Amino acid sequence: MAKSAGVERWFASTKPPSEAALRRVRDIILGADLSMRERIQYGITFSSTKSGDFAAFVRYREPGVNLRLMRGRRLHGRYPHLEGATVKRMRIADGTEASARASELRAMVTAGCALRDPAKAEATARRAATSRGRSTQRRGSLTAEPRGDAPD
Secondary structure (H helix, E strand, C coil): CCCHHHHHHHHHHHHHCCCCHHHHHHHHHHHCCCEEEEEECCCEEECCCCCEEEEEEEEECCCEEEEEEEECCCCCCCCCEECCCCCCEEECHHHHHHHCCHHHHHHHHHHHHHHCCCCHHHHEEEHHHHHHHHHHHHHHHCCCCCCCCCCC
């Protein structure tokens, strides 16, 4: 589980009222997939090296945990505690409730990591198309084709 020293400093300086619950949710998310990372952005943001931003703690100065999912609408599966029509979020009252929802949180992380980041997918497709074009050019230059000015 990769924990950031910057996030530890954030906890020390911010002193959120539900720090224990935030830390419990953080541990569940980071432990759910090896690709998960954390950074300071809009509070604490969790992201995956596989699929990009996953979720962020928002409204952290209020009691409880409010976890906003970046692409929550695209998650496949049934998540009974996920709220919102457009913007998906999960509210958790305390550390006990976080532990009770651990399996649901882990399932959401797994589904989130399975999503491909559209920008990364497009960039990968562009690179693949470019490299295909280069390999075709290379193959073409190696093939000796008769030219009109060559003697017969």
